[in-house]
Amino acid sequence: MKKDIEIPEVEGVYIAVVNEYNTIYKSQDWNAYIINDKDVDLEMVLIVTNGYNDTKITSTFRKKLETLPKKSYAKIELMQEDLFALNNQFKVTFFEGNKMFDKTYLFRKNTVNLKALQPIPLMDVRGILVK
Template identity: 45%
Template sequence: MKKDIEIPKVEDIHVAAVREFNEEFRAEEWNVYLINNRHAEIEMVLVVARGKSAKKETSVMRHKLEKLPAHSFAKIEFIQDEVLQLDNEYLVTFFAENKMYEKKFSFKKNSVSLSRIGDLPVIPKKGILAK
């Protein structure tokens, strides 16, 4: 029965967009990171990313991390400026304490901009946290 299924609350896990300089292409770009600010490692991390609007939709991208240690972060993907004009969703699923956790993070269209940059947990760079 649905009422018998325990869905644990996801805490101290974040998705952030960070503006970085790419040395190879000599250009500023947005990269999306997964942040584990928990006191424990998370395992079998799956991230499903997609962008969408009423008229456009991106391909669904899937990313996997075997483990993400406590108080660490990992780059998920580069995100093109054109895609930032869409609503972008990141569905994050992982295991911790022998339980499966899942949470959807999103960046609303045009919400990733230099004017909204601030401090981030764990990452020593400035960026924007997804809601």
């Protein structure tokens, strides 16, 4: 039965962690975003995140987006810098048409830092991207 379930490969959907200036608190914050670089809208987007290493695991954070329009992005969460010493995973599930897609994005420990910034598609900012 399991062999009959087809979950297609995810392309054009990314997770980015961006260092941004917060005008309200006048601080530099790290924020996680989901990016839809596809030419179609994503429906019922479910995101489950947590951080972990050999001895610690953070609480689980869940977010749901009814729709993520084509060629757009949405903020997932604010990330504390202490989390970057852990592996941070983002499990993303969504529907495109009538098909379900699922992918786990992983930011390995200590890979999110100011030295690793690169251009982020659609956002016109610099950050760390996982495809």
